Amino acid sequence: MMNIIMMGPQGSGKSTQAELLAEQLGMAHLEAGELLHYLSQVATPQGRAIKKIMASGQLVGDELMVKIIKQRLAEPQYQNGFVLDGFPRVLSQARQFDAKIERVFYLQVSDQEGVKRLLKRKRADDTAATIQKRLLLYHQETEPVLDFYRSRGVLTTVDGERSVEAIHQDILKRIKR
Secondary structure (H helix, E strand, C coil), rough: CEEEEEEECCCCHHHHHHHHHHHCCEEEEHHHHCCCCCHCCCCCHHHHHHHHHHHCCCCHHHHHHHHHHHHHHCCHHHHCCCEEEEECHHHHHHHHHCCCEEEEEECCHHHHHHHHHHHHHHHCCCCHHHHHHHHHHHHHHHHHHHHHHHCCCCEEECCCCCCHHHHHHHHHHHHCC
């Protein structure tokens, strides 16, 4: 059993790599953004609160976010290890999240490469301006999370500017070490 977090800026391919890795290792993949989207569609007090927060363009607060992730990871499919991506986004979430994490893979991609990849997706919310704003937020708020995991000795930096398969093979090699 191994608990892994996949990190990287928007456009780094972290969700793709998390899916591939989970499939290869026979583990569950939890994508925080997808989970929030799913929960926002559920007619519960929590679901309505999440929907309201997301509709206003705000981020779900740390306490609620940590609670949601912990609740989901307590489900049976995650008991034999998981690959988590899109969480933690900020240092306070990393500090509150007490699950045992064996490895954190950071897909390092330049801002230029990330922008180029995101613009290729042709999503409505992927304009050059919004992408720059999200990257700035990433550098300010998420990069300190990398230092948090580096200080714990579980962070591995991976060159994310290669083919999907080359990155996947690199990650697999590093896991087997």
